[in-house]
Amino acid sequence: RIVTVHPRTYNEARTIGEHFRDGVPVIMNVSDMDDADAKRLIDFAAGLTFGLRGTIEKVTNRVFLLSPPNVNVAAEDKERIASGGFFNQS
Numbered sequence: 001r002i003v004t005v006h007p008r009t010y011n012e013a014r015t016i017g018e019h020f021r022d023g024v025p026v027i028m029n030v031s032d033m034d035d036a037d038a039k040r041l042i043d044f045a046a047g048l049t050f051g052l053r054g055t056i057e058k059v060t061n062r063v064f065l066l067s068p069p070n071v072n073v074a075a076e077d078k079e080r081i082a083s084g085g086f087f088n089q090s
Helices: 010-021 033-050 076-081
Strands: 001-003 025-027 055-060 063-067
Touching: 001 010, 010 025, 010 033, 025 033, 033 055, 033 063
Parallel strands: 001 025
Antiparallel strands: 025 063, 055 063
8 A cells, every 4th residue: 555645735745654653554645835835845755764764766756755664666666656656646
């Protein structure tokens, strides 16, 4: 299971953190955010993944995949994420 989040403000960082902390990979699409808030949220996500020993990958210009340490996302799933195949899940 992968959760897709389309945050509009930095206040949605908590939701991202809770899913990730529960061991669920998160697709974070910041395309609806202004640049300053998007940067803050990406910085938060980078710290979150570092602190919990996960990974963060840039899928497209404004879409990121956060993977917990014990979860491997298959290459074909990453391709689907990049092409928009997972964006409708939540």
